[in-house]
Amino acid sequence: MLVLASCAEVSTVGGDSSPEAVAAAAYRHPGPPAITLYTMINNRSGSGAHTSIMINGSQRVIFDPAGSVRLSAMPERGDVLYGVTPQVADFYERAHARETYHVRIQRIEVSAAVAEQALRLVMANGTVASARCAVTTSGILRQLPGFESLPQTWFPNQLADGFATLPGVKERRLYEEDADDKAVAIAAYQQQLAAGQ
Structure with missing residues (x-):
């Protein structure tokens, strides 16, 4: 039952966007190549609830395995979210931070070659089944040069703790007091996009 607790609160939503x-929607961020690990953590129990990664390479994407944050401005294919502009990245983080969860955000700069390899791996992976976010993400990361020491794990917190030991990782945590239902935040952001804000 503990294994299935990972990512249990989220599920795949909707179908794939067209090629x-x-x-x-492809967006190229001007910053250096980097991989950012997101871990959503229950504020009451401290347990990890979800894992995802943002990759900044020839374009910036979020691999959100078995995730539920979807926007019209962020097309999705096989659990890869495209069009991750600064506004969309900020929204993605904030949609997960609410009164019941906070987000542990760990970023590491990598070579352009590693970033491209990560992009290829997540794009080829396909849709992930519920409860497999951490084990899928850790399996992908362990294929990258410099990430081989990460644990192959079902548990988001264990992956985050391993990621923290990599040289050069910068970490922050995001706490917010929004209501528990993140669908409310998603709907509000969609309205802002429709209004051109």
Whole structure:
């Protein structure tokens, strides 16, 4: 039962966007190549609830395995979210931080080659089944040069603790007091996008 607790609160939502929509949304961030690990942590129990990664390479994407945060501005194929502009990245983090959960955010700069390898791996992975976010993400990361020491694990916190030992990792935590239902935050942000804000 403990294994299934990982990512149990989230599920795959909707179908894949068209290749045309994905291509049109591609966003290249001017910052250095980097991988950011997100771990959503229950504020009451301290247990990890979800794992995802943002990759900044030739384009910036979020691999959100078995995730539920989806926006019209962020096309999705196989649990990879495209069009991750600074505004969308900020929204993604804040949608997960609420009165019941906070987000542990760990970022490490990598070579362009490692970032591209990570992009290829997540794009080829396909949709992830519920409760497999951490084990899938850790399996992908362990294939990258410099990440081989990470644990192959079902548990988001264990992956985050391993990631913290990598040289050069910078970490912060995001706490917010929004209501527990993140669908409310998603709907509000969609309204802002529709209004052109």
